[in-house]
Amino acid sequence: MSEFLATQLGFENAGTVYAKNIGEMVKMFELGKVDYFTGSFWEAAVLINAGVADPVAIKFKRGNGT
Secondary structure, eight states: OHHHHHHHHTOSOOOOOOOSSHHHHHHHHHTTSOSOOOOOHHHHHHHHHTTSOOOOOOOOGGGTTO
């Protein structure tokens, strides 16, 4: 999946990183180790509020936002 997204978004390479918690993920964004993230609404909100990420796609469950 990461290689497909990298190709579609114009990145030269792709990989997967794992964080112990959302705080560690914030640090990875700050250090430039992460460019793309998929996760829960709560995790995305933390990254957005920390100023390290912007939403580019939102998927609603059951098509109605719940």
